Amino acid sequence: MASIKDIAKACGVSVATVSKALNGHNDISQATKEKVREAARQIGYMPNSAARALKTNRTYNLGVLFVDEAQSGLTHEFFAAVLDSFKRHAEGRGYDITFINHNIGHGHSSYLEHCRYRGVDGVIAACIKFDDPEVIELAYSNLPIVTVDHVFNNRAAVLSDNTDGVHKLVDQLAALGHERIAYIHGENHSAVTQKRLVGFYRACAAHGITVPDAYIVPSTYRDAKSCAAATRQLLALPQRPTAILFPDDFSAIGGIQTIRQEGLLIPRDISVAGYDGNLISQIMSPQLTTYRQDTEALGRAAAELLIEQIESPRTALPEQKLVSGSLLKGQSVDVPNL
Structure with a gap:
């Protein structure tokens, strides 16, 4: 199985440089990053997620809490589009997605307990009862969180205007x-x-x-x-x-x-x-x-806010980003027939 040492040897650089390049550190040039990543692809290198978690103290796994009152799930067009955008931008930063629920095995768990069980680094919460005590518990835990269309005091959120x-x-x-x-x-x-x-x-x-x-x-x-x-x-x-x-x-x-x-x-x-x-x-x-509503921008903003909290906890602010949409003029309105 290919290792970081194999990549370093193929590129003529140190193991430390390879590690920094694969993790996107800013002190490595873009040319070196591309060279290292290309070498990794060619030799079939796959990072070990467990080893990376031990080294970085992160799992690179984000939780998604999505429950709507109509129980429509991912057939809900608006939230499905927001979460799809969130997923694509999170994956582009090297993160995986896990849906959060009440189940651990065959037992019942709170949302926070399930997050801890799955070891997620942070959570996006969308289309739920934000006055639910379990949601409030999660929102005010030490876990990074971004909410969609709801603001908790001193917590990050993305909001459609x-x-x-x-x-x-x-x-x-x-x-x-x-x-x-x-x-x-x-x-x-x-x-x-x-x-x-x-x-x-x-x-x-x-x-x-x-x-x-x-x-x-x-x-x-x-x-x-x-x-x-x-x-x-x-x-x-x-x-x-x-x-x-x-x-x-x-x-x-x-x-x-x-x-x-x-x-x-x-x-x-x-x-x-x-x-x-x-x-x-x-x-x-x-x-x-x-x-x-601009679902693409909402999902992207949510991913950026959440990952910033995870990767830069000392400098990240709990921002609330307001995202504007646009009017679509159809044929369903006309002058009133009085």
Whole structure:
């Protein structure tokens, strides 16, 4: 089996230089790094993970805590895309990925216990109940952590600009003349929902739009059935809205079906908009106006923040990075039919 000594001999450099080159140290030139890595590939050198862990006190393994209320798992387009980006950028830095759960063998464990059992160097936490005592325990342990769309005090986080996202959607509707705009939002306890509601009310206030309480209806993220029921409630109002914002693109399917069942046309009779910018929004008919979240940037930022905490613990700051998205103009909104 090839060793570091074999690489050093092939390159005519010291074992220490080979070790530094393979681990990406800055005091080794890029040319030497490439020479060493090419030699390693040619002789079939594979680093021993156990030996590397003993030497560096790191396992090069990152935990992923991902649980959503709808139990949709990796079929959840937004979080699947964020985690895919996170995975690719983490792997590019030499890290592997392990999903965190409650199981150690056949026994139940807390999230923190499972992290310690798996020996992860740090954790990304996404789409979960952040008020869960086990999540709070993990967040305030000595394990590096980055959360997605939630901020714990003095902990790193990556945040989609949810306030600006809804604001942009309202701006688009207001520019077309809509004044009766309803909003079907996700779970009340979610920080994402709270920020989107703030964005909605701010945008309406900026355009001089009064929002009746009946126009704000709770629902569940990524739940077409719940969104359909909320849409039916809005359509039954004595003065129904001329435009509806849905919680997300997937939920919008239920809302759109309900509108059509009532014999209404989109956007002639009522305008609709989604959120996320998933593929589904772009293949709907009519194409959905929505706000695309930058999942690539969110995943990359999460990997960078987490690895910085792991590799440079003395200089890393618990930053909260805000990532903006973009408005996608479809054919589901038009001037109000008054």
